[in-house]
Amino acid sequence: MSTALATITGGAVSIRHATKSFGSKAVLNGIDLDVPAGSVTAIIGPSGSGKSTLLRTINHLERLDEGYVTVGDQLIGVKVHGERFTELPERAILRQRSRIGFVFQGFHLFPHLTALENVVEAPVAHRRPLAEAREVAQRLLERVGLGDRGDAYPAELSGGQKQRVAIARALALDPALILFDEPTSALDPELVSDVLEVIRALAGSGTTLVIVTHEISFAREIADQVVFIDDGRIIEQGSPAQVLDHPSHPRTQDFLRRVL
Amino acid sequence: MRSLRHPLQWILTALVVVVALNFGQTLFTNPAWEWAKVPEYVVSPAVLTGLKVTLIVTLISAVVSFAGGIVVAVARLSRNPVLKSLSWLYVWVFRSVPLILVLIFLYNLGSLYPTIGIGVPFGPQLSVPTVAVLSDITLGVVGLSLAEIAFASEIVRAGLLSVDHGQHEAAKALGLPRWRQFSRIILPQALRSIVPAYVNQIVGLLKGSSLLFYVSLLDLFGVVQNLGSTYPTDIIPLLVVATMWYLLLTSVISLVQYFIERHYSKGVAR
Numbered sequence: 001m002s003t004a005l006a007t008i009t010g011g012a013v014s015i016r017h018a019t020k021s022f023g024s025k026a027v028l029n030g031i032d033l034d035v036p037a038g039s040v041t042a043i044i045g046p047s048g049s050g051k052s053t054l055l056r057t058i059n060h061l062e063r064l065d066e067g068y069v070t071v072g073d074q075l076i077g078v079k080v081h082g083e084r085f086t087e088l089p090e091r092a093i094l095r096q097r098s099r100i101g102f103v104f105q106g107f108h109l110f111p112h113l114t115a116l117e118n119v120v121e122a123p124v125a126h127r128r129p130l131a132e133a134r135e136v137a138q139r140l141l142e143r144v145g146l147g148d149r150g151d152a153y154p155a156e157l158s159g160g161q162k163q164r165v166a167i168a169r170a171l172a173l174d175p176a177l178i179l180f181d182e183p184t185s186a187l188d189p190e191l192v193s194d195v196l197e198v199i200r201a202l203a204g205s206g207t208t209l210v211i212v213t214h215e216i217s218f219a220r221e222i223a224d225q226v227v228f229i230d231d232g233r234i235i236e237q238g239s240p241a242q243v244l245d246h247p248s249h250p251r252t253q254d255f256l257r258r259v260l
Numbered sequence: 261m262r263s264l265r266h267p268l269q270w271i272l273t274a275l276v277v278v279v280a281l282n283f284g285q286t287l288f289t290n291p292a293w294e295w296a297k298v299p300e301y302v303v304s305p306a307v308l309t310g311l312k313v314t315l316i317v318t319l320i321s322a323v324v325s326f327a328g329g330i331v332v333a334v335a336r337l338s339r340n341p342v343l344k345s346l347s348w349l350y351v352w353v354f355r356s357v358p359l360i361l362v363l364i365f366l367y368n369l370g371s372l373y374p375t376i377g378i379g380v381p382f383g384p385q386l387s388v389p390t391v392a393v394l395s396d397i398t399l400g401v402v403g404l405s406l407a408e409i410a411f412a413s414e415i416v417r418a419g420l421l422s423v424d425h426g427q428h429e430a431a432k433a434l435g436l437p438r439w440r441q442f443s444r445i446i447l448p449q450a451l452r453s454i455v456p457a458y459v460n461q462i463v464g465l466l467k468g469s470s471l472l473f474y475v476s477l478l479d480l481f482g483v484v485q486n487l488g489s490t491y492p493t494d495i496i497p498l499l500v501v502a503t504m505w506y507l508l509l510t511s512v513i514s515l516v517q518y519f520i521e522r523h524y525s526k527g528v529a530r
């Protein structure tokens with residue numbers, strides 16, 4: 001494993017025995033999951049089952065109580081210290097995060113910056129020259145279909161447009177891995193397809209995608225692997241055909257019956 | 261407007277108008293106002309010198325207190341328990357003690373601590389005579405700022421806390437360095453609520469500066485007071501002059517506040 005200050009290479013994710021509680025409430029109960037580099041994994045499960053928490057441990061927005069996560073060739077957020085893990089210095093964690101994109105359900109665009117400035121922010125913070133960062137940002141906005149809205153403030157964009165800017169922002173540092181937490185759940189139904197279109201285009205581009213979603217048909221279409229989580233445990237995982245069309249576990253069957 | 265039809269409202273309105281007109285009339289008919297003397301005092305060199313002191317002390321204190329307020333607020337919100345409690349203590353003390361007391365304390369600091377300085381406890385010290393450092397304007401600025409920082413920090417703290425938690429998360433998720441998260445993402449959004457509230461606070465600072473008279477600093481109010489004791493018959497026009505200047509300065513601050521609010525409203529949800 002390389003030193004913490006080197007940037008992450010490769011986008012494979014391994015989660016080992018991930019365990020976490022909030023107070024007395026156990027939210028993750030020993031999750032093991034492997035995501036091959038460049039693949040698409042869809043995580044589904046009932047509300048409160050721990051999907052967001054699992055996703056947030058992958059870029060160390062949440063700290064695990066037990067277990068660990070690796071992305072590419074690096075342990076995330078911690079280093080081995082004798083028998084135990086100790087937390088990395090903040091700078092090293094921030095550096096790791098710069099290789100891991102995160103797209104939030106609620107977009108969280110920076111409201112005081114234009115669409116283009118939102119996308120430019122991270123590259124400039126990581127010392128890319130401004131002119132180059134702006135060029136890249138412009139291309140990314142074009143890629144998400146918003147090449148002409150670079151000067152717009154978030155308040156002037158629709159929900160679907162905001163989420164597409166947020167995806168462009170997550171792409172700006174050329175991440176090895178992008179994490180999506182219910183990227184279309186806050187959108188009006190007619191705006192969902194534009195965002196899914198953008199995510200679809202990312203699948204198979206070499207970037208690893210992990211997507212928490214309630215869009216079952218979308219998961220069936222683009223995922224290489226579907227993971228069903230309940231009560232902080234992986235109940236069932238496999239290809240979309242296995243998990244979504246021929247679920248073997250009663251809880252999966254029950255969940256799918258309710259959401260479909 | 262409809263409620264105005266109510267008889268009681270009519271009566272009250274009529275009463276207020278009559279009183280106001282009566283008072284307005286006395287402004288012209290009561291010779292004690294001595295309006296004729298006002299123009300000469302308004303721009304007299306003495307008054308203008310006092311005005312300059314008021315402006316300088318208020319402006320410097322406003323800037324110092326703003327920066328200080330940010331520092332104290334950040335310390336208060338930090339995870340460091342020492343910084344947290346020190347800033348809490350500071351705000352507690354200077355919000356509780358009347359400004360006039362702070363000023364007079366500073367004025368007498370020379371007898372309490374003849375020299376002030378900094379150094380390693382029981383080790384080498386660097387010190388200077390208190391009176392040399394805390395003279396005139398410096399004393400005014402230090403006194404006003406000490407008190408104002410406490411209020412400013414509460415405004416800044418409220419502003420920082422008003423920024424949506426998702427903004428912190430997004431900034432972290434992008435791997436922005438800690439300082440940049442604060443300076444580029446959180447603070448600018450917090451300023452949207454901080455600046456209007458703080459500019460309003462400057463009005464209080466301006467008026468508070470009139471207390472500097474009690475520590476022998478001749479600000480606008482101090483000059484007027486002095487002239488009043490020299491020419492006791494002119495006290496009324498002198499007070500009118502001070503009132504006019506304070507009204508003008510406060511109006512300018514309100515105007516600035518209006519433009520600043522307009523500036524910060526850009527990018528806010530329609």
Ligand SMILES: Nc1ncnc2c1ncn2[C@@H]1O[C@H](COP(=O)(O)OP(=O)(O)OP(=O)(O)O)[C@@H](O)[C@H]1O
Nearest residue numbers: 022023025027045046047048049050051052053054
């Ligand atoms: N910061 C926190 N403090 C305390 N409890 C939390 C915190 N974050 C999450 N939880 C709890 O942990 C559990 C799992 O939350 P999580 O957000 O991971 O669920 P989820 O599967 O993403 O649900 P949803 O589909 O509603 O988004 C929930 O019971 C939630 O209330």
Ligand SMILES: [Mg+2]
Nearest residue numbers: 051052053181
């Ligand atoms: Mg969730």
